[in-house]
Amino acid sequence: MATRLGNWIDERMGFRIVWDAIFLRKIPKVNWFYTLGSASLFVAMNQAITGILLTIYYVPTPDHAYDSVQFITTEIPAGWLIRGLHHWGASAMVVLVVLHMLRVIFYGAYKFPREITWMTGVILLILVIGFGFTGYLLPWDQKAYWATTVGTRIAGTPPLIGDTILRIVRGGADLSAVTLARFYGVHVWVLPASLILVLAFHLYLVIRNGISEMPKKGE
Amino acid sequence: MSEDNQVSRKNFMEVAIWSIGGIITLGMTIPAIAYLIGPAIKKVQEQVWIRLGSVLKVEIGVPTLFKVKVQQRTGWIVNEEEISVYVLTEDGRNYIAMSNICTHLGCRVRWIAEGNSFFCPCHNAIFDQEGGVVSGPPPEPLERYEVKVEDNQLYILGG
Numbered sequence: 001m002a003t004r005l006g007n008w009i010d011e012r013m014g015f016r017i018v019w020d021a022i023f024l025r026k027i028p029k030v031n032w033f034y035t036l037g038s039a040s041l042f043v044a045m046n047q048a049i050t051g052i053l054l055t056i057y058y059v060p061t062p063d064h065a066y067d068s069v070q071f072i073t074t075e076i077p078a079g080w081l082i083r084g085l086h087h088w089g090a091s092a093m094v095v096l097v098v099l100h101m102l103r104v105i106f107y108g109a110y111k112f113p114r115e116i117t118w119m120t121g122v123i124l125l126i127l128v129i130g131f132g133f134t135g136y137l138l139p140w141d142q143k144a145y146w147a148t149t150v151g152t153r154i155a156g157t158p159p160l161i162g163d164t165i166l167r168i169v170r171g172g173a174d175l176s177a178v179t180l181a182r183f184y185g186v187h188v189w190v191l192p193a194s195l196i197l198v199l200a201f202h203l204y205l206v207i208r209n210g211i212s213e214m215p216k217k218g219e
Numbered sequence: 220m221s222e223d224n225q226v227s228r229k230n231f232m233e234v235a236i237w238s239i240g241g242i243i244t245l246g247m248t249i250p251a252i253a254y255l256i257g258p259a260i261k262k263v264q265e266q267v268w269i270r271l272g273s274v275l276k277v278e279i280g281v282p283t284l285f286k287v288k289v290q291q292r293t294g295w296i297v298n299e300e301e302i303s304v305y306v307l308t309e310d311g312r313n314y315i316a317m318s319n320i321c322t323h324l325g326c327r328v329r330w331i332a333e334g335n336s337f338f339c340p341c342h343n344a345i346f347d348q349e350g351g352v353v354s355g356p357p358p359e360p361l362e363r364y365e366v367k368v369e370d371n372q373l374y375i376l377g378g
Contacts, residue, residue, distance in 0.1 A: 077250075
């Protein structure tokens with residue numbers, strides 16, 4: 001029955017060829033360090049799901065942000081869990097993505113024909129850091145406020161254009177409701193949309209070129 | 220052990236991956252559902268006696284409007300909300316207190332003295348002075364509050 005249903009759908013969608021290309025592709029004999037990319041992907045999916053759930057109660061305005069986060073953590077069933085997963089997942093994300101990058105560097109996996117995979121990976125790293133930076137402000141507590149004060153001030157350090165950059169990032173001269181709203185917008189719309197596009201391309205290239213073999217001694 | 224009974228490495232991995240994946244999915248889905256429906260299944264606030272005002276304000280035979288502020292907590296916000304209650308007495312001893320919320324779809328009704336009835340502007344519903352449905356779509360009479368009188372002050376039970 002299940003096979004017949006599967007066949008019926010496959011005749012119309014051709015999903016098996018896609019499934020096999022993704023999950024049954026041939027790979028060289030590799031070690032556990034080669035799972036860091038998949039681990040990053042897994043945590044990214046965790047961030048997406050828990051992030052969407054958090055938006056159900058979170059309100060990005062100075063008079064509600066902190067209270068709504070406290071409400072999620074203390075009064076909504078499993079709210080502490082959803083927020084906790086998102087909070088710790090954020091740190092895990094940065095750690096995993098950096099380790100993934102180090103593995104690629106040490107095994108020389110960025111070389112021909114995988115240069116574009118590497119470059120999209122660099123963009124993904126920047127996006128992940130962007131997620132971390134914008135997400136850090138959203139709880140609107142003392143740590144969030146002052147970390148973003150410092151972080152945006154750093155963005156304002158380049159000569160000549162520094163002040164303009166600072167004003168663009170903050171949406172004005174000061175850290176305000178405008179800053180919180182735009183950090184939220186970037187965190188939940190701009191960055192996720194960009195991430196999906198670049199990540200899809202990154203994964204396409206990984207599958208299209210296959211993963212690199214481990215370098216051998218003397219090569 | 221025969222060859223057929225042996226679990227191949229591939230089969231073992233397949234079962235392991237689907238099982239772990241299933242556990243993770245369940246571990247995420249169940250808290251997510253609890254999280255989403257949480258506020259809906261939360262116990263309602265405890266009811267308290269709310270003071271409306273002096274019984275002397277109530278005219279005999281005519282529903283009299285009382286407006287009182289009550290503290291309401293919704294989510295993380297506590298604010299004052301005004302509720303309107305019509306109080307009717309025929310003899311100055313027994314009181315009935317009615318909500319001004321139409322039982323059809325929740326619009327607010329008001330007392331029309333000339334028509335001697337409550338009127339709901341949303342779908343032209345008409346209630347009599349005791350809150351019974353005269354015409355229109357409401358399925359039941361206006362809701363009543365429990366009333367008590369203490370030291371000539373009217374109280375209703377609400378929350």
